[in-house]
Amino acid sequence: MxxxxxxxxxxxxxxxxxxxxxxxxxxxxxxxxxxxxxxKAELIEKITADGWTVRKVKEDGGCYEVYGRDPEDRRVxxxxxxxxxxxxxxxxxxxxxxxxAQ
Amino acid sequence: MKKILNHxxxxxxxxxxxxxxxxxALSQGSDPEGLLHPSGEFSARLMIIAMMLTPLLLLCRNMNxxxxxxxxxxxxxxxLGVAAFCYALLHTLLYILDMWSLQDMLAELPTPxxxxxxxxxxxxxxxxxxxxxxSVAALGNRWKVLQRGVYLAALFTLVHWIFVHNNPxxxxxxxxxxAVLEIYRIVQFAKHRNAExxxx
Numbered sequence: 224m225x226x227x228x229x230x231x232x233x234x235x236x237x238x239x240x241x242x243x244x245x246x247x248x249x250x251x252x253x254x255x256x257x258x259x260x261x262x263k264a265e266l267i268e269k270i271t272a273d274g275w276t277v278r279k280v281k282e283d284g285g286c287y288e289v290y291g292r293d294p295e296d297r298r299v300x301x302x303x304x305x306x307x308x309x310x311x312x313x314x315x316x317x318x319x320x321x322x323x324a325q
Numbered sequence: 326m327k328k329i330l331n332h333x334x335x336x337x338x339x340x341x342x343x344x345x346x347x348x349x350a351l352s353q354g355s356d357p358e359g360l361l362h363p364s365g366e367f368s369a370r371l372m373i374i375a376m377m378l379t380p381l382l383l384l385c386r387n388m389n390x391x392x393x394x395x396x397x398x399x400x401x402x403x404x405l406g407v408a409a410f411c412y413a414l415l416h417t418l419l420y421i422l423d424m425w426s427l428q429d430m431l432a433e434l435p436t437p438x439x440x441x442x443x444x445x446x447x448x449x450x451x452x453x454x455x456x457x458x459x460s461v462a463a464l465g466n467r468w469k470v471l472q473r474g475v476y477l478a479a480l481f482t483l484v485h486w487i488f489v490h491n492n493p494x495x496x497x498x499x500x501x502x503x504a505v506l507e508i509y510r511i512v513q514f515a516k517h518r519n520a521e522x523x524x525x
Contacts, residue, residue, distance in 0.1 A: 317436070
């Protein structure tokens with residue numbers, strides 16, 4: 224019977240441990256009024272020239288969020304500054320592959 | 326009315342409800358990626374509900390609360406588990422459909438958010454396959470031991486959710502109630518055992 228109770232205990236301890244080991248991949252951009260932003264078309268044009276393949280562009284946290292392939296041909300999710308079109312973050316399923324130094 | 330509510334099909338209908346908007350969205354040509362989150366979330370929710378029932382019954386009994394509804398759900402726990410598996414299967418199929426490249430799937434397999442998801446799904450398979458009366462009878466005591474694998478699946482699901490989102494918030498909101506009930510269960514068990522030791 225004791226074993227039956229140990230399993231939930233392991234689950235619990237792991238739960239608490241798992242909660243502690245995370246780093247946020249969420250980006251936010253201090254990009255001000257949207258009228259000053261470069262357009263999605265400009266973003267796509269620029270990064271396509273840089274070697275990206277764009278599948279979808281969304282807005283998230285004042286940044287452009289791009290789903291597609293990076294120049295290394297990895298299927299990723301990336302954030303770009305809407306004012307400068309600079310790449311800020313590349314992540315794959317939550318794993319950060321690149322983050323621009325602050 | 327009671328006859329309808331207690332009909333097995335009624336419970337299956339409730340369990341199938343979340344799949345209706347998902348199927349509609351898919352049939353209208355929606356991106357499978359958009360359905361990844363809801364399908365995974367409902368799978369986890371149903372699994373968590375199924376796991377909460379035993380400690381919940383313990384709590385209700387100790388507090389002298391009504392247990393009728395917990396018992397009603399406990400009788401249908403296997404269906405909850407099978408439904409959790411069906412949403413996990415849908416979730417996995419949507420992922421494959423969205424990626425549609427073995428090379429891309431292999432490339433992201435080592436990421437903590439992905440291998441944990443595959444492992445949780447792999448554990449779910451034998452649990453779902455044995456969730457029928459024939460298997461329960463055939464496996465006897467071993468059935469319970471096998472089904473305890475759900476704790477491991479839950480653990481991998483939690484890690485999968487936290488890492489894929491890179492944010493523990495939503496995953497913890499779902500798992501904390503289960504964790505609290507499990508703590509309660511452990512505490513109660515320890516108390517009970519101490520009382521037994523003292524009385525002998």
